Amino acid sequence: MPDIVNTEQSQAWNGPEGAHWAHNQDRWNAVNEGFDDPLLDAAGVTGEDRVLDLGCGSGQTTRRAALRAPRGHALGLDLSGPMLAEARSRAEREGVANVSFAQGDAQVHPFEAGAFDAAVSRYGVMFFADPVAAFGNVGRALRPGGRLTFVCPADAMLNGWVTAMASLREVLPVGDFGQPGLPGMFSLAAPDRIGDVLAAAGFVDIDVHQVQAYGTWGQDAEDAAEFLLGTGPGRHLMNLADPTARARARGILSDHLRAHEAADGTVRLLSTSWLATADRPTAAA
Numbered sequence: 001m002p003d004i005v006n007t008e009q010s011q012a013w014n015g016p017e018g019a020h021w022a023h024n025q026d027r028w029n030a031v032n033e034g035f036d037d038p039l040l041d042a043a044g045v046t047g048e049d050r051v052l053d054l055g056c057g058s059g060q061t062t063r064r065a066a067l068r069a070p071r072g073h074a075l076g077l078d079l080s081g082p083m084l085a086e087a088r089s090r091a092e093r094e095g096v097a098n099v100s101f102a103q104g105d106a107q108v109h110p111f112e113a114g115a116f117d118a119a120v121s122r123y124g125v126m127f128f129a130d131p132v133a134a135f136g137n138v139g140r141a142l143r144p145g146g147r148l149t150f151v152c153p154a155d156a157m158l159n160g161w162v163t164a165m166a167s168l169r170e171v172l173p174v175g176d177f178g179q180p181g182l183p184g185m186f187s188l189a190a191p192d193r194i195g196d197v198l199a200a201a202g203f204v205d206i207d208v209h210q211v212q213a214y215g216t217w218g219q220d221a222e223d224a225a226e227f228l229l230g231t232g233p234g235r236h237l238m239n240l241a242d243p244t245a246r247a248r249a250r251g252i253l254s255d256h257l258r259a260h261e262a263a264d265g266t267v268r269l270l271s272t273s274w275l276a277t278a279d280r281p282t283a284a285a
């Protein structure tokens, strides 16, 4: 069994949250894949690069990194057994041979020192209990001059799925969507904190800027509402509600999402993220 210090996260991503993501992987990819090109472009992944994908989940970004580095290799690391099983079978099905996947906690995983040219992550680095320790561990896995690049959510209310959930306030006890600083989706929502954490972890040439992408959340408003209410925050709120409030919540959310239906009926919501890049120093500091 690998070393795990983020035990709560491990339980969540090997429990209901991981099961939901593994089961709905196509949907989550349709939601988030707009960030892959900005991420991999900023990482400069190419040719013979050895790439580490942090919190790879079901591995779409890992596979895309591997395709950009045909003579190199991409390793996806994740806490979640169910999501890694999905990642392995998808890589095999798609015939992407230069990938591998490992179960582990990025904060303490015993990476070989200097083994990677690039470390990337699509929404996998916000859950560390000790982010300075975690990014320090990742830094040691990079070769001198190697680059860390990740996307993480910016301010909650700049994300269409959050404003959609906030429309439920009149019937459900919708609270804050995570607090900056605490492990969770919005822990790195403050760009100054990203800079501080990466500098404390030993990175240099740190840059953080905003990127936006539309994702597809459902075939129509009702489908997207059902999906959103099945996510972790959605399940939590629905479990607190009685049947009448649940039915009203479905209606309110569907009405909100209908305004975001495209011409083909699909629901498209804008997500706003930080794209962070930082380098391991070339000379030992």
Ligand SMILES: C[S@@+](CC[C@H](N)C(=O)[O-])C[C@H]1O[C@@H](n2cnc3c(N)ncnc32)[C@H](O)[C@@H]1O
Pocket: 006, 009, 013, 028, 029, 032, 054, 055, 056, 057, 058, 059, 060, 061, 077, 078, 079, 080, 083, 104, 105, 106, 107, 121, 122, 123, 124, 125, 127, 128
């Ligand atoms: C929001 S999901 C994103 C998954 C994937 N990158 C994607 O975009 O589909 C976050 C992922 O980070 C993983 N994760 C959270 N904390 C981790 C840690 N300490 N070490 C490795 N993986 C972690 C979770 O298991 C989960 O798969």
